[in-house]
Amino acid sequence: MAHKLALLLAVAVLPAIVLATDYVVGDDKGWTINFDYNAWAQGKEFMVGDTLTFNYPKGVHNVVKVNGTAFENCIKEPNNGITDSGSDKITLATPGNKWYICAFGQHCATGGQKLMITVSDMVMGPSANAPSSSTRTNMAKGLDIFLGAILALALLVDLLMKAIALATDYVVGEDKGWTIDFDYNAWAEGKDFMVGDTLIFNYPRGQHNVAKVNGSAFQSCTKEPNNGIMDSGNDKITLATPGNKWYICTFGQHCAVGGQKLKISVSDMSMSPGMQPTPNPTAQSSARTNMANGLAIFLGAIFASFLVILN
Incomplete structure:
Protein backbone atom coordinates (compact mmCIF):
# COMPACT_ATOMS: atom_id res chain seq x y z
CA MET A 1 0.00 0.00 0.00
CA ALA A 2 2.86 2.37 0.87
CA HIS A 3 4.52 1.98 -2.53
CA LYS A 4 1.21 2.74 -4.27
CA LEU A 5 0.80 5.98 -2.30
CA ALA A 6 4.38 6.95 -3.10
CA LEU A 7 3.79 6.40 -6.81
CA LEU A 8 0.55 8.37 -6.73
CA LEU A 9 2.42 11.24 -5.08
CA ALA A 10 5.15 10.98 -7.70
CA VAL A 11 2.60 11.25 -10.52
CA ALA A 12 1.19 14.41 -8.96
CA VAL A 13 4.48 16.09 -8.04
CA LEU A 14 7.22 14.95 -10.44
CA PRO A 15 6.03 16.86 -13.53
CA ALA A 16 6.45 20.16 -11.69
CA ILE A 17 9.85 19.10 -10.30
CA VAL A 18 11.16 17.93 -13.67
CA LEU A 19 9.99 21.06 -15.48
CA ALA A 20 11.17 23.49 -12.76
CA THR A 21 13.61 26.14 -13.96
CA ASP A 22 16.39 27.84 -12.02
CA TYR A 23 16.41 31.51 -13.03
CA VAL A 24 19.61 33.42 -12.23
CA VAL A 25 18.30 36.93 -11.66
CA GLY A 26 20.11 39.34 -13.99
CA ASP A 27 21.94 36.42 -15.61
CA ASP A 28 25.69 37.20 -15.72
CA LYS A 29 25.11 40.69 -14.21
CA GLY A 30 23.55 39.15 -11.11
CA TRP A 31 21.69 41.17 -8.47
CA THR A 32 23.07 44.70 -8.64
CA ILE A 33 22.25 48.35 -9.16
CA ASN A 34 21.70 50.11 -12.47
CA PHE A 35 20.21 47.08 -14.19
CA ASP A 36 16.76 46.85 -15.83
CA TYR A 37 15.12 43.89 -14.08
CA ASN A 38 11.78 44.64 -15.74
CA ALA A 39 13.40 44.02 -19.12
CA TRP A 40 15.14 40.91 -17.75
CA ALA A 41 11.85 39.42 -16.52
CA GLN A 42 9.91 40.27 -19.66
CA GLY A 43 8.96 37.22 -21.73
CA LYS A 44 9.93 34.75 -19.03
CA GLU A 45 7.29 32.35 -17.76
CA PHE A 46 7.75 31.90 -14.05
CA MET A 47 5.98 28.82 -12.75
CA VAL A 48 5.26 27.33 -9.36
CA GLY A 49 8.29 25.18 -8.53
CA ASP A 50 10.80 27.41 -10.32
CA THR A 51 13.70 28.95 -8.39
CA LEU A 52 15.11 32.47 -8.39
CA THR A 53 18.84 32.69 -7.66
CA PHE A 54 20.16 36.09 -6.57
CA ASN A 55 23.94 36.31 -6.98
CA TYR A 56 25.83 39.29 -5.51
CA PRO A 57 28.87 40.12 -3.35
CA LYS A 58 27.96 39.30 0.23
CA GLY A 59 27.69 42.40 2.39
CA VAL A 60 27.10 44.67 -0.60
CA HIS A 61 23.43 43.83 -1.29
CA ASN A 62 20.58 41.77 0.10
CA VAL A 63 17.21 40.44 -1.05
CA VAL A 64 13.98 41.47 0.65
CA LYS A 65 10.63 39.89 -0.21
CA VAL A 66 8.04 42.65 0.09
CA ASN A 67 4.47 43.44 -0.96
CA GLY A 68 3.38 45.66 -3.83
CA THR A 69 3.22 48.86 -1.74
CA ALA A 70 6.67 48.37 -0.22
CA PHE A 71 7.98 47.58 -3.70
CA GLU A 72 6.65 50.85 -5.12
CA ASN A 73 8.04 52.87 -2.20
CA CYS A 74 11.30 50.94 -1.91
CA ILE A 75 10.81 50.25 1.77
CA LYS A 76 11.62 46.97 3.45
CA GLU A 77 8.62 46.86 5.77
CA PRO A 78 6.45 44.90 5.73
CA ASN A 79 8.53 42.05 4.37
CA ASN A 80 8.47 38.25 4.22
CA GLY A 81 12.12 37.76 4.98
CA ILE A 82 15.55 39.20 4.21
CA THR A 83 18.33 37.06 2.76
CA ASP A 84 21.95 38.14 2.48
CA SER A 85 24.04 35.06 1.69
CA GLY A 86 25.30 36.38 -1.64
CA SER A 87 23.69 33.42 -3.42
CA ASP A 88 20.08 33.45 -2.29
CA LYS A 89 17.74 30.85 -3.71
CA ILE A 90 14.00 31.42 -3.52
CA THR A 91 11.62 28.69 -4.64
CA LEU A 92 8.37 30.00 -6.09
CA ALA A 93 5.91 27.99 -4.05
CA THR A 94 2.66 29.77 -4.90
CA PRO A 95 1.19 31.57 -7.92
CA GLY A 96 0.67 35.33 -8.08
CA ASN A 97 2.75 38.51 -8.10
CA LYS A 98 6.08 38.51 -6.26
CA TRP A 99 8.18 41.56 -5.34
CA TYR A 100 11.87 41.74 -4.34
CA ILE A 101 14.09 44.71 -3.50
CA CYS A 102 17.53 45.46 -2.12
CA ALA A 103 17.28 47.34 1.19
CA PHE A 104 20.85 48.69 1.14
CA GLY A 105 20.92 52.50 1.05
CA GLN A 106 19.24 53.86 -2.09
CA HIS A 107 19.91 50.72 -4.16
CA CYS A 108 16.20 50.25 -4.79
CA ALA A 109 14.99 53.86 -5.10
CA THR A 110 17.90 55.24 -7.09
CA GLY A 111 19.74 52.20 -8.41
CA GLY A 112 16.58 50.37 -9.60
CA GLN A 113 17.56 47.20 -7.72
CA LYS A 114 14.04 45.77 -7.61
CA LEU A 115 12.27 42.91 -9.32
CA MET A 116 8.60 42.12 -9.87
CA ILE A 117 7.44 38.87 -11.43
CA THR A 118 4.16 37.03 -11.96
CA VAL A 119 4.14 33.34 -11.09
CA SER A 120 1.73 30.96 -12.87
CA ASP A 121 0.38 27.68 -11.62
CA MET A 122 1.27 24.58 -13.68
CA VAL A 123 -2.43 23.71 -14.05
CA MET A 124 -3.45 27.05 -15.58
CA GLY A 125 -4.70 26.94 -19.15
CA PRO A 126 -2.59 28.09 -22.09
CA SER A 127 -4.53 31.33 -22.43
CA ALA A 128 -3.48 32.40 -18.92
CA ASN A 129 0.21 31.77 -19.54
CA ALA A 130 3.03 33.46 -21.41
CA PRO A 131 3.72 32.47 -25.06
CA SER A 132 5.96 29.55 -24.06
CA SER A 133 3.28 27.96 -21.88
CA SER A 134 2.06 25.58 -24.59
CA THR A 135 5.47 23.93 -24.66
CA ARG A 136 5.57 23.46 -20.92
CA THR A 137 1.93 22.35 -20.84
CA ASN A 138 2.58 19.70 -23.50
CA MET A 139 5.67 18.56 -21.65
CA ALA A 140 3.70 18.33 -18.43
CA LYS A 141 1.01 16.27 -20.15
CA GLY A 142 3.67 14.03 -21.63
CA LEU A 143 5.25 13.53 -18.23
CA ASP A 144 1.85 12.84 -16.69
CA ILE A 145 1.22 10.18 -19.31
CA PHE A 146 4.68 8.72 -18.78
CA LEU A 147 4.34 8.68 -15.00
CA GLY A 148 0.82 7.32 -15.34
CA ALA A 149 2.28 4.46 -17.34
CA ILE A 150 4.81 3.84 -14.57
CA LEU A 151 2.00 3.80 -12.02
CA ALA A 152 0.00 1.43 -14.19
CA LEU A 153 3.04 -0.81 -14.50
CA ALA A 154 3.49 -0.77 -10.72
CA LEU A 155 -0.13 -1.74 -10.25
CA LEU A 156 0.31 -4.50 -12.81
CA VAL A 157 3.35 -5.79 -10.96
CA ASP A 158 1.29 -5.68 -7.79
CA LEU A 159 -1.36 -7.82 -9.43
CA LEU A 160 1.26 -10.20 -10.75
CA MET A 161 2.70 -10.51 -7.27
CA LYS A 162 -0.75 -11.43 -6.03
CA ALA A 163 -0.96 -14.02 -8.79
CA ILE A 164 2.39 -15.41 -7.69
CA ALA A 165 1.10 -15.45 -4.11
Whole structure:
Protein backbone atom coordinates (compact mmCIF):
# COMPACT_ATOMS: atom_id res chain seq x y z
CA MET A 1 0.00 0.00 0.00
CA ALA A 2 2.86 2.37 0.87
CA HIS A 3 4.52 1.98 -2.53
CA LYS A 4 1.21 2.74 -4.27
CA LEU A 5 0.80 5.98 -2.30
CA ALA A 6 4.38 6.95 -3.10
CA LEU A 7 3.79 6.40 -6.81
CA LEU A 8 0.55 8.37 -6.73
CA LEU A 9 2.42 11.24 -5.08
CA ALA A 10 5.15 10.98 -7.70
CA VAL A 11 2.60 11.25 -10.52
CA ALA A 12 1.19 14.41 -8.96
CA VAL A 13 4.48 16.09 -8.04
CA LEU A 14 7.22 14.95 -10.44
CA PRO A 15 6.03 16.86 -13.53
CA ALA A 16 6.45 20.16 -11.69
CA ILE A 17 9.85 19.10 -10.30
CA VAL A 18 11.16 17.93 -13.67
CA LEU A 19 9.99 21.06 -15.48
CA ALA A 20 11.17 23.49 -12.76
CA THR A 21 13.61 26.14 -13.96
CA ASP A 22 16.39 27.84 -12.02
CA TYR A 23 16.41 31.51 -13.03
CA VAL A 24 19.61 33.42 -12.23
CA VAL A 25 18.30 36.93 -11.66
CA GLY A 26 20.11 39.34 -13.99
CA ASP A 27 21.94 36.42 -15.61
CA ASP A 28 25.69 37.20 -15.72
CA LYS A 29 25.11 40.69 -14.21
CA GLY A 30 23.55 39.15 -11.11
CA TRP A 31 21.69 41.17 -8.47
CA THR A 32 23.07 44.70 -8.64
CA ILE A 33 22.25 48.35 -9.16
CA ASN A 34 21.70 50.11 -12.47
CA PHE A 35 20.21 47.08 -14.19
CA ASP A 36 16.76 46.85 -15.83
CA TYR A 37 15.12 43.89 -14.08
CA ASN A 38 11.78 44.64 -15.74
CA ALA A 39 13.40 44.02 -19.12
CA TRP A 40 15.14 40.91 -17.75
CA ALA A 41 11.85 39.42 -16.52
CA GLN A 42 9.91 40.27 -19.66
CA GLY A 43 8.96 37.22 -21.73
CA LYS A 44 9.93 34.75 -19.03
CA GLU A 45 7.29 32.35 -17.76
CA PHE A 46 7.75 31.90 -14.05
CA MET A 47 5.98 28.82 -12.75
CA VAL A 48 5.26 27.33 -9.36
CA GLY A 49 8.29 25.18 -8.53
CA ASP A 50 10.80 27.41 -10.32
CA THR A 51 13.70 28.95 -8.39
CA LEU A 52 15.11 32.47 -8.39
CA THR A 53 18.84 32.69 -7.66
CA PHE A 54 20.16 36.09 -6.57
CA ASN A 55 23.94 36.31 -6.98
CA TYR A 56 25.83 39.29 -5.51
CA PRO A 57 28.87 40.12 -3.35
CA LYS A 58 27.96 39.30 0.23
CA GLY A 59 27.69 42.40 2.39
CA VAL A 60 27.10 44.67 -0.60
CA HIS A 61 23.43 43.83 -1.29
CA ASN A 62 20.58 41.77 0.10
CA VAL A 63 17.21 40.44 -1.05
CA VAL A 64 13.98 41.47 0.65
CA LYS A 65 10.63 39.89 -0.21
CA VAL A 66 8.04 42.65 0.09
CA ASN A 67 4.47 43.44 -0.96
CA GLY A 68 3.38 45.66 -3.83
CA THR A 69 3.22 48.86 -1.74
CA ALA A 70 6.67 48.37 -0.22
CA PHE A 71 7.98 47.58 -3.70
CA GLU A 72 6.65 50.85 -5.12
CA ASN A 73 8.04 52.87 -2.20
CA CYS A 74 11.30 50.94 -1.91
CA ILE A 75 10.81 50.25 1.77
CA LYS A 76 11.62 46.97 3.45
CA GLU A 77 8.62 46.86 5.77
CA PRO A 78 6.45 44.90 5.73
CA ASN A 79 8.53 42.05 4.37
CA ASN A 80 8.47 38.25 4.22
CA GLY A 81 12.12 37.76 4.98
CA ILE A 82 15.55 39.20 4.21
CA THR A 83 18.33 37.06 2.76
CA ASP A 84 21.95 38.14 2.48
CA SER A 85 24.04 35.06 1.69
CA GLY A 86 25.30 36.38 -1.64
CA SER A 87 23.69 33.42 -3.42
CA ASP A 88 20.08 33.45 -2.29
CA LYS A 89 17.74 30.85 -3.71
CA ILE A 90 14.00 31.42 -3.52
CA THR A 91 11.62 28.69 -4.64
CA LEU A 92 8.37 30.00 -6.09
CA ALA A 93 5.91 27.99 -4.05
CA THR A 94 2.66 29.77 -4.90
CA PRO A 95 1.19 31.57 -7.92
CA GLY A 96 0.67 35.33 -8.08
CA ASN A 97 2.75 38.51 -8.10
CA LYS A 98 6.08 38.51 -6.26
CA TRP A 99 8.18 41.56 -5.34
CA TYR A 100 11.87 41.74 -4.34
CA ILE A 101 14.09 44.71 -3.50
CA CYS A 102 17.53 45.46 -2.12
CA ALA A 103 17.28 47.34 1.19
CA PHE A 104 20.85 48.69 1.14
CA GLY A 105 20.92 52.50 1.05
CA GLN A 106 19.24 53.86 -2.09
CA HIS A 107 19.91 50.72 -4.16
CA CYS A 108 16.20 50.25 -4.79
CA ALA A 109 14.99 53.86 -5.10
CA THR A 110 17.90 55.24 -7.09
CA GLY A 111 19.74 52.20 -8.41
CA GLY A 112 16.58 50.37 -9.60
CA GLN A 113 17.56 47.20 -7.72
CA LYS A 114 14.04 45.77 -7.61
CA LEU A 115 12.27 42.91 -9.32
CA MET A 116 8.60 42.12 -9.87
CA ILE A 117 7.44 38.87 -11.43
CA THR A 118 4.16 37.03 -11.96
CA VAL A 119 4.14 33.34 -11.09
CA SER A 120 1.73 30.96 -12.87
CA ASP A 121 0.38 27.68 -11.62
CA MET A 122 1.27 24.58 -13.68
CA VAL A 123 -2.43 23.71 -14.05
CA MET A 124 -3.45 27.05 -15.58
CA GLY A 125 -4.70 26.94 -19.15
CA PRO A 126 -2.59 28.09 -22.09
CA SER A 127 -4.53 31.33 -22.43
CA ALA A 128 -3.48 32.40 -18.92
CA ASN A 129 0.21 31.77 -19.54
CA ALA A 130 3.03 33.46 -21.41
CA PRO A 131 3.72 32.47 -25.06
CA SER A 132 5.96 29.55 -24.06
CA SER A 133 3.28 27.96 -21.88
CA SER A 134 2.06 25.58 -24.59
CA THR A 135 5.47 23.93 -24.66
CA ARG A 136 5.57 23.46 -20.92
CA THR A 137 1.93 22.35 -20.84
CA ASN A 138 2.58 19.70 -23.50
CA MET A 139 5.67 18.56 -21.65
CA ALA A 140 3.70 18.33 -18.43
CA LYS A 141 1.01 16.27 -20.15
CA GLY A 142 3.67 14.03 -21.63
CA LEU A 143 5.25 13.53 -18.23
CA ASP A 144 1.85 12.84 -16.69
CA ILE A 145 1.22 10.18 -19.31
CA PHE A 146 4.68 8.72 -18.78
CA LEU A 147 4.34 8.68 -15.00
CA GLY A 148 0.82 7.32 -15.34
CA ALA A 149 2.28 4.46 -17.34
CA ILE A 150 4.81 3.84 -14.57
CA LEU A 151 2.00 3.80 -12.02
CA ALA A 152 0.00 1.43 -14.19
CA LEU A 153 3.04 -0.81 -14.50
CA ALA A 154 3.49 -0.77 -10.72
CA LEU A 155 -0.13 -1.74 -10.25
CA LEU A 156 0.31 -4.50 -12.81
CA VAL A 157 3.35 -5.79 -10.96
CA ASP A 158 1.29 -5.68 -7.79
CA LEU A 159 -1.36 -7.82 -9.43
CA LEU A 160 1.26 -10.20 -10.75
CA MET A 161 2.70 -10.51 -7.27
CA LYS A 162 -0.75 -11.43 -6.03
CA ALA A 163 -0.96 -14.02 -8.79
CA ILE A 164 2.39 -15.41 -7.69
CA ALA A 165 1.10 -15.45 -4.11
CA LEU A 166 -1.68 -17.76 -5.36
CA ALA A 167 0.90 -20.36 -6.43
CA THR A 168 0.20 -23.66 -4.73
CA ASP A 169 2.49 -26.27 -3.22
CA TYR A 170 1.09 -29.69 -4.10
CA VAL A 171 2.36 -32.52 -1.90
CA VAL A 172 2.18 -35.45 -4.31
CA GLY A 173 0.06 -38.20 -2.76
CA GLU A 174 -0.53 -35.93 0.25
CA ASP A 175 -0.07 -37.95 3.48
CA LYS A 176 0.82 -41.08 1.46
CA GLY A 177 3.65 -39.28 -0.28
CA TRP A 178 5.52 -40.70 -3.26
CA THR A 179 5.21 -44.46 -3.04
CA ILE A 180 4.04 -47.63 -4.76
CA ASP A 181 0.48 -48.93 -4.95
CA PHE A 182 -1.12 -45.51 -4.99
CA ASP A 183 -3.44 -44.10 -7.67
CA TYR A 184 -1.75 -40.87 -8.73
CA ASN A 185 -4.19 -40.40 -11.60
CA ALA A 186 -7.02 -40.18 -9.08
CA TRP A 187 -4.91 -37.87 -6.89
CA ALA A 188 -4.27 -35.46 -9.79
CA GLU A 189 -7.87 -35.46 -11.03
CA GLY A 190 -9.70 -32.19 -10.44
CA LYS A 191 -6.54 -30.27 -9.56
CA ASP A 192 -5.71 -27.17 -11.57
CA PHE A 193 -1.92 -27.16 -11.93
CA MET A 194 -0.67 -23.74 -12.99
CA VAL A 195 2.67 -22.27 -14.02
CA GLY A 196 4.36 -21.23 -10.77
CA ASP A 197 2.95 -24.08 -8.69
CA THR A 198 5.28 -26.55 -6.98
CA LEU A 199 5.17 -30.34 -6.75
CA ILE A 200 6.66 -31.82 -3.58
CA PHE A 201 7.63 -35.49 -3.65
CA ASN A 202 8.07 -36.89 -0.13
CA TYR A 203 9.51 -40.40 0.34
CA PRO A 204 12.13 -42.30 2.37
CA ARG A 205 15.47 -41.43 0.85
CA GLY A 206 17.14 -44.39 -0.83
CA GLN A 207 13.84 -46.20 -1.44
CA HIS A 208 12.50 -44.13 -4.33
CA ASN A 209 13.46 -41.34 -6.70
CA VAL A 210 11.79 -38.93 -9.12
CA ALA A 211 12.63 -38.93 -12.80
CA LYS A 212 11.22 -36.30 -15.16
CA VAL A 213 10.56 -38.11 -18.43
CA ASN A 214 8.65 -37.65 -21.67
CA GLY A 215 5.35 -39.26 -22.68
CA SER A 216 6.92 -42.35 -24.28
CA ALA A 217 9.20 -43.08 -21.32
CA PHE A 218 6.23 -42.58 -19.04
CA GLN A 219 4.16 -45.16 -20.89
CA SER A 220 6.99 -47.73 -20.97
CA CYS A 221 8.29 -46.92 -17.48
CA THR A 222 11.82 -46.32 -18.74
CA LYS A 223 14.06 -43.62 -17.33
CA GLU A 224 15.57 -42.61 -20.69
CA PRO A 225 15.31 -40.01 -22.00
CA ASN A 226 14.87 -37.98 -18.82
CA ASN A 227 15.29 -34.38 -17.72
CA GLY A 228 16.94 -35.23 -14.44
CA ILE A 229 16.61 -37.66 -11.56
CA MET A 230 16.13 -36.47 -8.00
CA ASP A 231 16.57 -38.55 -4.90
CA SER A 232 16.64 -36.24 -1.89
CA GLY A 233 13.49 -37.66 -0.30
CA ASN A 234 11.95 -34.19 -0.39
CA ASP A 235 12.14 -33.16 -4.04
CA LYS A 236 10.54 -29.87 -5.06
CA ILE A 237 9.76 -29.16 -8.70
CA THR A 238 8.47 -25.75 -9.75
CA LEU A 239 6.19 -25.90 -12.77
CA ALA A 240 7.87 -23.31 -14.93
CA THR A 241 6.12 -23.94 -18.27
CA PRO A 242 2.66 -25.03 -19.40
CA GLY A 243 1.92 -28.42 -20.96
CA ASN A 244 1.98 -32.08 -19.99
CA LYS A 245 4.50 -33.24 -17.39
CA TRP A 246 5.48 -36.84 -16.58
CA TYR A 247 7.24 -38.24 -13.51
CA ILE A 248 8.17 -41.82 -12.58
CA CYS A 249 10.18 -43.73 -9.99
CA THR A 250 13.01 -45.72 -11.63
CA PHE A 251 13.60 -48.08 -8.69
CA GLY A 252 13.01 -51.71 -9.78
CA GLN A 253 9.42 -52.24 -10.93
CA HIS A 254 8.02 -49.36 -8.87
CA CYS A 255 6.65 -47.67 -12.00
CA ALA A 256 5.62 -50.69 -14.12
CA VAL A 257 4.14 -52.83 -11.34
CA GLY A 258 3.69 -50.46 -8.40
CA GLY A 259 2.12 -47.66 -10.45
CA GLN A 260 4.55 -45.06 -9.07
CA LYS A 261 4.05 -42.61 -11.91
CA LEU A 262 2.38 -39.23 -12.25
CA LYS A 263 1.09 -37.30 -15.25
CA ILE A 264 -0.27 -33.75 -14.94
CA SER A 265 -1.28 -30.95 -17.30
CA VAL A 266 0.02 -27.49 -16.43
CA SER A 267 -1.91 -24.41 -17.52
CA ASP A 268 -0.58 -20.93 -18.16
CA MET A 269 -2.11 -18.09 -16.11
CA SER A 270 -2.98 -16.29 -19.35
CA MET A 271 -5.12 -19.13 -20.72
CA SER A 272 -8.83 -18.49 -20.92
CA PRO A 273 -11.22 -20.62 -18.82
CA GLY A 274 -12.30 -22.57 -21.91
CA MET A 275 -8.72 -23.71 -22.47
CA GLN A 276 -8.21 -24.98 -18.93
CA PRO A 277 -7.56 -28.74 -18.86
CA THR A 278 -9.76 -29.52 -15.85
CA PRO A 279 -13.53 -29.54 -16.41
CA ASN A 280 -14.37 -28.82 -12.77
CA PRO A 281 -11.83 -26.35 -11.39
CA THR A 282 -11.52 -25.91 -7.64
CA ALA A 283 -12.34 -22.68 -5.83
CA GLN A 284 -8.68 -21.76 -5.90
CA SER A 285 -8.36 -22.23 -9.64
CA SER A 286 -11.46 -20.09 -10.09
CA ALA A 287 -9.79 -17.33 -8.11
CA ARG A 288 -6.69 -17.61 -10.28
CA THR A 289 -8.75 -17.51 -13.46
CA ASN A 290 -10.48 -14.37 -12.17
CA MET A 291 -7.06 -12.87 -11.48
CA ALA A 292 -5.95 -13.62 -15.05
CA ASN A 293 -9.14 -12.11 -16.46
CA GLY A 294 -8.66 -9.07 -14.24
CA LEU A 295 -5.13 -8.59 -15.56
CA ALA A 296 -6.34 -8.82 -19.16
CA ILE A 297 -9.11 -6.26 -18.53
CA PHE A 298 -6.69 -3.99 -16.68
CA LEU A 299 -4.17 -4.00 -19.53
CA GLY A 300 -6.93 -3.46 -22.07
CA ALA A 301 -8.19 -0.45 -20.12
CA ILE A 302 -4.69 1.07 -20.00
CA PHE A 303 -4.25 0.57 -23.73
CA ALA A 304 -7.65 2.13 -24.47
CA SER A 305 -6.84 5.10 -22.23
CA PHE A 306 -3.60 5.77 -24.10
CA LEU A 307 -5.43 5.65 -27.42
CA VAL A 308 -7.90 8.25 -26.14
CA ILE A 309 -5.10 10.48 -24.88
CA LEU A 310 -3.13 10.24 -28.10
CA ASN A 311 -6.20 11.13 -30.12
